[in-house]
Structure formats: structure tokens, C-alpha cells
Amino acid sequence: MTKVVVDAGICGFTTTIEVIRLSSRGVGIRVNSECEMVSKIGVQLREVDWRDVLGQRETLWSTNPRQCPTHVACPVPMAILKATEVEVGAALPRDVVIRFESTNQR
Numbered sequence: 001m002t003k004v005v006v007d008a009g010i011c012g013f014t015t016t017i018e019v020i021r022l023s024s025r026g027v028g029i030r031v032n033s034e035c036e037m038v039s040k041i042g043v044q045l046r047e048v049d050w051r052d053v054l055g056q057r058e059t060l061w062s063t064n065p066r067q068c069p070t071h072v073a074c075p076v077p078m079a080i081l082k083a084t085e086v087e088v089g090a091a092l093p094r095d096v097v098i099r100f101e102s103t104n105q106r
Contacts, residue, residue, distance in 0.1 A: 002087040
């Protein structure tokens with residue numbers, strides 16, 4: 001099992017993602033989030049073909065993108081993809097960081 005924790009930033013929500021390989025093609029994805037919209041993604045992704053997940057980001061919203069209206073820059077969908085890559089051996093586990101070096105505060 002591959003487990004990642006996402007601190008999404010300014011929204012203040014934390015999400016835990018667990019991906020477990022179920023078969024040669026299948027993975028189970030569990031998403032536990034304080035964010036209601038991210039939680040909806042988790043409901044859709046209980047068991048999926050990992051090739052679909054890695055092949056196109058749209059698979060994360062396979063039934064209807066409007067049902068899971070996360071913020072366009074939400075890091076959780078990317079974290080689901082990265083955790084899936086690690087679980088199926090397509091990537092090594094390594095933290096991803098987005099760091100703001102300078103900002104113009106208003």
C-alpha cells in the first residue's frame with residue numbers, strides 16, 4: 001500500500017490518500033479528506049484500472065467532472081496520480097514540494 005498525506009495549502013484541508021494494488025490492472029484508492037469536494041472524488045475512485053488513471057487525468061472525474069468541482073489548482077488529484085504511480089512501480093516515492101520564494105502581499 002502507498003499512503004500520502006496532502007496539506008492543500010491556504011484552504012487548510014488535509015487529505016490522506018491510500019492506494020493498494022488489487023490485481024495486475026486494478027488499484028483501490030481510498031481518499032479521506034476534510035474537503036467535501038475532494039471526498040466526492042474518493043467515492044468515484046474506489047476501484048479503478050491504474051492504466052486509465054495514469055493515462056488521463058480526466059479519469060479522476062469519470063462520471064461527471066461537475067460532480068467534483070475541486071479548485072483548478074488543487075494538489076490532491078496530482079497526489080492521487082503520484083501515489084498510483086508509486087503503488088504500481090512506475091515511480092519511486094519522493095516528496096513533491098511547491099515552495100513560494102517571494103510574493104507580493106496585497
